[in-house]
Amino acid sequence: MDRFQExxxxxxxxxxxxxxxxxxxxxESQSVISKSVSALEKRLGVRLLNRSxxxxxxTDHGRKYHERMKPLLDEIAQADGELTSSTLELSGLVRIAASASFGRLHVLPLIPQLLALHPKLKLDLQLTxxxxxxxxxxxxxxxRISPSYSPDAVVKRVSNASLVCVxxxxxxxxxxxxxxPEDLVHHxxxxxxxxxxxxxxxPTGKFSVRVSGNLSSNTVETILSAVRAGVGIGMFHGATLTRELRDAGVVTVLDEFISESRDVSLIWPNRKFISARVRQVTDFFAKELADRL
Known part of the structure; x- marks a missing residue:
């Protein structure tokens, strides 16, 4: 019996x-489906389904096998659809994660363009x-804008963001x-x-300064708001220092002492099969973000 049919x-x-x-x-007829699944179980030597x-x-074996095989079939269907469709129109759901500030400033403005190109595409954008x-x-x-990633992830670098002290x-x-930089201990x-x-x-190489203050946060938005309000000095990626912030009276300091930067990267999780729609959405952001930054 044909393995693909099974x-x-x-x-x-x-x-x-x-x-x-x-x-x-x-x-297909129910008997054909039943025979196909039975042939698959016999070939694998394990029971995949509990029938009543x-x-x-x-079964546990069935769950693991389904998790591996379902993306493969989805990828095959997507590839078939691309070859048979004259428009190569993307469809289906793509879940995207980005940092809150960078996502709001640089990812969100690109979403209307992406959806206009592919009206049948569905996006779930998570900013955190x-x-x-x-x-x-x-x-x-x-x-992500980060120096560290999962060693198993697939990473595509698209740009570079310098750090700024503001x-x-x-x-x-x-x-x-x-x-x-040493003056920061008094700020x-x-x-x-x-x-x-x-x-x-x-001049003598890299060094660090230990800083402190009366406010800390796990979100860049909080740091930006506090800097804009005159609470204190912050250090973050230059990609988040927009013209609006500069117009609001935010300025950089100690530029000549800052050489560190972060890669702006597109990351896929460690999966055997990446759908064509995810690949094309990745290519879209790779081009647009590189032009934007």
């Missing part, structure tokens, strides 16, 4: 919740400054402008994610 029948039974429903879904008069449920488990949370594509003109008028520094050691580089 696999298609098995996935259809699981997705439809039974043999008769699977038969109706793929246009009322229900069909997955926390680092998510891509597999556990079913994320298809993550857009404060408001109002704050510097009241407290003075730091001329050297109210707003700490992001517990990072109290800020990196700099001088």
């Amino acid at each position: 696999l298609t029948a098995f996935v259809a039974v699981v997705d439809a919740g039974g043999f008769s429903a699977a038969a109706r879904r793929i246009g 008069t009322r229900s069909v449920t997955l 400054d926390g680092v998510q488990d891509l597999l556990a949370e079913s994320i298809d594509l993550a857009i 404060g408001s003109r109002d704050y510097f008028e009241r407290h003075g402008t730091p001329q050297m 109210n520094c707003i700490v992001f994610n517990g990072i109290e050691s800020w990196a700099f580089e001088g």
Whole structure:
């Protein structure tokens, strides 16, 4: 019996919740579906389904096999659709994760363009400054500014964002402008994610300054708002220092002592099969973000 037929029948039974429903879904008789699944179990040497008069449920082996095989069939269907469609129109759901500030400033403005190009595409955009488990949370594509990634992830670098040390003109008028990184110990520094050691580089090489202040947060939005309000000095990626912030009186300091930067990258979780729609959405953001940044 054809292995592809066996696999298609098995996935259809699981997705439809039974043999008769699977038969109706793929246009085969119930006996053909049953024989296909039985042949698959015999070939693999394990039971994939628990059968009763009322229900069909997955065994542990069946669950693991379905998790591996379902994406494969989806990829085959997507590839077939691309070859048979004259428009190559993308459809289906893509879950995207990005940091809150970067996502709001640079990812969200691109969403209307992407959906206009592919009207049948569905997007689930999750903006958070926390680092998510891509597999556990079913994320298809993550857009991150970070020096660290899962060693198993597929990473595509698209741009680079320098770090900047910033404060408001109002704050510097009241407290003075730091001329050297060491001057920061006398200033109210707003700490992001517990990072109290800020990196700099001088004539003798790299060094760090331990900073402190009366406000810390795990979101860049909080740091930006506090800097804009004149609470203190912050350190973050230059990609989030928009023209609006500069117009609001936010300025950079100590630029000549900052050489550290972060890659802006597109990340796929560790999966055997990446759908064509995720690949094309990734290519879209790779081009548009590179042009934008």
